[in-house]
Amino acid sequence: MVLELSQAEDAIAACADTAIWALSEGELIAALDTAHRIEQRLASVKLALIRELEGRGTATTHGASSTAVWLRERLRLTIPAARRLVDLAAVLDTGNPGVRDALAHGHITMEQARVIADTVDTVRTAAGPEAADKSLGVLVEWAGQFDPTLLRKLSTRILDHVAPDIADAAAAAALDAEARRATRDRHLTVSTLADSRLRLTGVLDSETAGLLRAAIDPLCAPSGPDDQRTPGQRRHDALSDVCRLALRTGELPEHGGDPAQVVVTTSYDGLIRHLGSGALDTGLHLTAEAVRRLACDAAILPAVLSGAGQPLDLGRQRRLISGPLRRALVLRDRGCAFPGCDRPPRWCEAHHIEHWADGGDTSLTNAVLLCGHHHRHLHHSDWTVRLTGDGHPEFVPPAWLDPEQLPRRNHYHRRT
Template identity: 60%
Template sequence: MVTAIGQLRAAVDDVVDVSPWALSEADLIAALDAVHLLEQRLAAARLGLVREVDSRGLATAQGAASTAGWLRDRLRITGRAARHMVAAAVSLDAGPAPARSALAQGTITVEQALVVVEAVGALPVEAGPEVADKAAQVLVDLAAVHEPIALRRLGARILDHVAPDLAERAEAEALRRAEERALTHRHVTISEQPDGQVRLSGRLDGETAALLRAAIEPLCPPSGTGDDRGPGQRRHDALAEVCRLALRTGDLPEHGGDRPQLVVSVALDPLVNRLGAGTLDTGLRLSPAAVRRIACDAAVLPAVLGGDGQVLDVGRQRRLVTGPLRRALVLRDGGCAFPGCDRPPRWCDGHHIRHWSDGGATRLDNAVLLCGHHHRVVHQGDWTVRLGPDGRPEFRPPAWLDPHRSPRRNLYHRRC
């Protein structure tokens, strides 16, 4: 083998010395296909060598803690790549012969071969070795026209092709196990980060994931609609909108059904200053801009604290865009009043044109409906809003967008 590898190295030298630009289109494609095939065959050979190193215990004999650790140092690869290489070598060695043979011939990739091994390994015991071999060969044949992700989907239903009498029962059992795993491992973690952001992570079961997608996808406009937010930002904002909608229903338990409330803690002096930075009950600090934005359509309860932080008095709710005022806003604006927005009223907040914290009154002539996204846009300060001579909202864009800052209106909700 060592001699053959030396000869292969000399042939590779001849290949890398050739400049691809000199090849015709046909030769360029043929060369690419040939190099890819040889790469897979060499990968098969490498995995065979790794499996032999591992089975002999060669790495530990040389003082390494594991074969993966030895490979990491010797081949100068990451620990993750080394562990994957060892796992792949072990899996393929124990996997079906058709997968190993196809990889050695270069007709499938390592990733496809591992998909075949995984699919065959997931077959029920009662399928038997004959069905397993047949399934492996069918999947190897399908690998000629399907990439790994599609091949994995086909592998999940391979019994439909090779053993239909077992397929329904096996699928039911596989779904049951999958649901049990999802139920066991489901979790959501909300963790505050040092930079003031909050990290949301977790794993959802299939049903919950479907519910989440169904809830946020209508709130995620596709790209190319004039929305410069990235996909992740659109999903973030859609999740926030869903939470606002849930809070508005009043059906959540305990305090969940209330509108968001901002408690303003002050000393014994009167409330004479603008709203400053705020602190949520979780301890997270909010900028003055975020506090003012939340205060637009939330119940504000002033609280007076003693020197030791003890609550001495909690005032009554000061103002809220609700009841007859909100109904009047809905009749006037019809939904989010920002130009071009199609968000309906139930997804909107009541925004004070002159901030309530700046002395703005809670009246129809000082309020406008804005969806969550455009509420943030307006609070960022580049866009301004006012009521026109006819009492309807009009927005002035920033100078970088329109040097003349000509007023714009939302015509979407005015269909009659």
């Protein structure tokens, strides 16, 4: 397969160098159709490879917490895109050879394959394998005419075409299946932008959508006739109010050994003089005005730092890394420091580089922030970690993974 894919890559590279402007309109359309069909056939190959890697546990062997995380690092994908690939690879591998073949022959797209696979599974459960085979043929034919969204809508009545005698009874089962898919596909992604803002994207199931609406709708109304905020800005501010209310309840669980809280680091002089900006423990920066606003409703925790901004060494009087030292560790590592991991600080634990039991002290120079998965992985693998001359951690992979054992760093938390 490797040779064939290499030859295909060479052929595609040759096409990329073709003078497209010289093609007629008919040739352009034909070339587009062919390129699209090849893209879907390659997608089938990619899904098969991903499924095999998943089955072999390659991601875990390489130190990743999941195949999706490994794919993100390997192929430079977003986590949602990587998860969709892993999920679809599993769906097509489990009892859906007809859908897999349709994708392999370029008759359907990956998005249509997901819809068809879900529908065929539902029909198989409700009406048996013969009806499932019939529904596959009908859906593949429809896929030549309809996009995935419309195909999903049409598929809810597929039994009217392949098993009309049980269509009504199966409609209820289809609704139940749709609810299960909604539960399976629920997700929320929080992406950090270059200017310290966050982008929220996701899909909420019906119950959570109702809870969100109930929580923010009363807060979304204009504050008066002079309110110039757009509807989107009012929803944003309503979500902010809900988060503030939740933090004030004191009922949120602890994260990383600390109560749920917003941690802002700034200088005392800057705060008093109304000049100092601040940084959240997530790495986001705040203006001086925002820092003062938060300080109006906050407990201020002083910490004595060295001239270089490092906390004083706590020596071996304490084993646990907490309080000011943990906050300094968060500001340095900004999240799990293991290469390729994007887990935020609140999901992480402090790891002694030289173990406490072996005489290691509790200090910033002997600590690194790791998520639970990579903390366990570091203790049970041949990876090693050390601090470099600039005071930041780097990880050395085992020789079987990288014979040259080139040190690696985490770039997901790097501030720009």
